[in-house]
Amino acid sequence: MPICLLPISLANQIAAGEVIERPSSVVKELVENSLDAGAQQLTIDIEKGGRRRIRIRDNGAGVSKEELPLALARHATSKIACLDDLEAIQSLGFRGEALASISSVSRLTLTSKPAAQEQAWRAWVEGRDMQAELAPASHPDGTTVDVEDLFFNTPARRKFLRTDKTEFNHIDETIKRIALSRFDVRLSLNHNQKNVRNYPAVTDDQAIERVAKVVGAAFTDHAVALDVEQMGLRLWGWIAPQHACRHQADGQYFYVNGRMMRDRMLNHAIRQAYGDTLGDDRVPTYVLYLQLAATDVDVNVHPAKHEVRFQRAREVHDFVLQSARQALRSRASESDETHTG
Numbered sequence: 001m002p003i004c005l006l007p008i009s010l011a012n013q014i015a016a017g018e019v020i021e022r023p024s025s026v027v028k029e030l031v032e033n034s035l036d037a038g039a040q041q042l043t044i045d046i047e048k049g050g051r052r053r054i055r056i057r058d059n060g061a062g063v064s065k066e067e068l069p070l071a072l073a074r075h076a077t078s079k080i081a082c083l084d085d086l087e088a089i090q091s092l093g094f095r096g097e098a099l100a101s102i103s104s105v106s107r108l109t110l111t112s113k114p115a116a117q118e119q120a121w122r123a124w125v126e127g128r129d130m131q132a133e134l135a136p137a138s139h140p141d142g143t144t145v146d147v148e149d150l151f152f153n154t155p156a157r158r159k160f161l162r163t164d165k166t167e168f169n170h171i172d173e174t175i176k177r178i179a180l181s182r183f184d185v186r187l188s189l190n191h192n193q194k195n196v197r198n199y200p201a202v203t204d205d206q207a208i209e210r211v212a213k214v215v216g217a218a219f220t221d222h223a224v225a226l227d228v229e230q231m232g233l234r235l236w237g238w239i240a241p242q243h244a245c246r247h248q249a250d251g252q253y254f255y256v257n258g259r260m261m262r263d264r265m266l267n268h269a270i271r272q273a274y275g276d277t278l279g280d281d282r283v284p285t286y287v288l289y290l291q292l293a294a295t296d297v298d299v300n301v302h303p304a305k306h307e308v309r310f311q312r313a314r315e316v317h318d319f320v321l322q323s324a325r326q327a328l329r330s331r332a333s334e335s336d337e338t339h340t341g
């Protein structure tokens with residue numbers, strides 16, 4: 001075959017293959033966009049586990065009519081402009097690919113109204129060139145992204161979808177992760193027109209209420225609170241003492257600069273903090289937040305941004321290990337005292 005440039009729609013579908021694995025990946029990308037736009041309220045409507053519809057409404061900054069086609073184009077982003085920005089990411093997104101990818105494997109419409117614009121506009125793309133179409137719409141300040149019929153044109157992906165219930169559970173988990181990353185944002189999740197979750201905005205002082213709602217009171221009743229700062233690193237949050245740890249790894253939330261991570265090095269550090277107190281039947285259970293200079297972490301490692309790379313990996317590992325260990329030991333000695341005294 002001769003070498004030729006792929007049609008834009010196909011190039012976007014290939015990019016979608018990396019990031020959009022299932023409905024919950026769409027939810028993650030769209031919710032992150034809303035948060036990057038400064039939204040304080042998000043409503044997430046799901047139909048049929050997300051295969052029929054995923055619709056996210058926010059009250060963020062919106063996209064102007066002129067910029068709507070760009071928002072849907074690949075490699076177009078308002079979040080970084082140069083290499084220096086990439087080296088010190090402040091936003092959740094930066095790849096400029098999500099909307100282009102999702103719209104290449106679904107029927108996506110983007111409706112938006114910035115506060116300064118009189119009229120709302122709706123945009124969608126069509127054809128091999130993914131040419132943007134525009135029409136006036138009615139919408140309050142903010143943005144709605146409506147994703148219908150996910151994977152309708154990519155049967156291979158569609159085949160891998162599980163039952164609506166399973167797909168919805170993945171979405172529920174995605175929203176839980178987000179709920180623990182931004183206490184100040186109100187989230188409401190509906191499935192097939194029924195409200196399933198409601199997380200009202202809380203202040204930092206009430207954060208534990210949201211943690212209880214997301215992870216369960218059995219966790220917050222026993223967890224040790226910690227907040228340690230050292231050499232430009234800060235670790236805060238809650239960690240369950242060994243007897244309150246879960247049997248399954250469904251209570252492990254670790255955030256690096258506000259982004260939920262599944263990082264082997266961090267998992268290892270926390271596991272080690274428990275020493276051999278943890279039996280074979282229990283796994284570490286925690287909600288922890290690590291904060292460090294944006295220039296000390298590289299988030300551009302994995303397209304879905306699940307992984308990061310640390311400049312000072314050894315230091316970070318030891319800091320997390322020591323801080324978690326100390327918190328667990330302080331609790332252990334407290335309960336020793338109450339048992340003996």
Ligand code: ADP
Nearest residue numbers: 033037071077078093094095096097098099143
């Ligand atoms: P990225 O998030 O990496 O920039 P996306 O494809 O997810 O790429 O989004 C492209 C652009 O569209 C964003 O940079 C942003 O300017 C705009 N955008 C997307 N979603 C929203 C939203 N909910 N509110 C405001 N602007 C948005």
Ligand code: MG
Nearest residue numbers: 029033093098
């Ligand atoms: Mg994005």
